[in-house]
Amino acid sequence: MLAHVAAHPGATPRQTARSLGAAEKVVARSLSRLTDDGLLERCEEGPASEPRSYRLAG
Template structure:
């Protein structure tokens, strides 16, 4: 079988996306709404521009994502001066908790065969690879 980092990272991405989509579907969200919702939950009062920049989204896609979350009642958008501020609505706060928890639940399932020490080693190695990539950019 394939034994490359690229193969495993792609496989994990697909598995995480499918798992997350199933969980989010139960609260009326899709995978594409996951990161904008979490960003607003962690940065209440942020602007759409800040969200788009932080997540590296295309401006048009970011605006459509925000509008859908507003229309569906997850995010409240209020005008402040010349810009808008984003906050989670009540429905969004519940969705934020579910969305945030999905990361921990998936990790628990996927890393179950590993000891705590092995989990720590794996995360340290992955962080080392990630930092090396960031430095190259």
């Protein structure tokens, strides 16, 4: 999952799930945990109506 986000900064949980062939709910939970652990950060760009997206922290 980290490799996918590194290669696709700004990826949404839905996009990541489709690429990995995993359930969106599982991917969203994993992305949230990786964010809590400081490995990823949420992208806060764009309108509030856009789905949240992620990129590597740093």
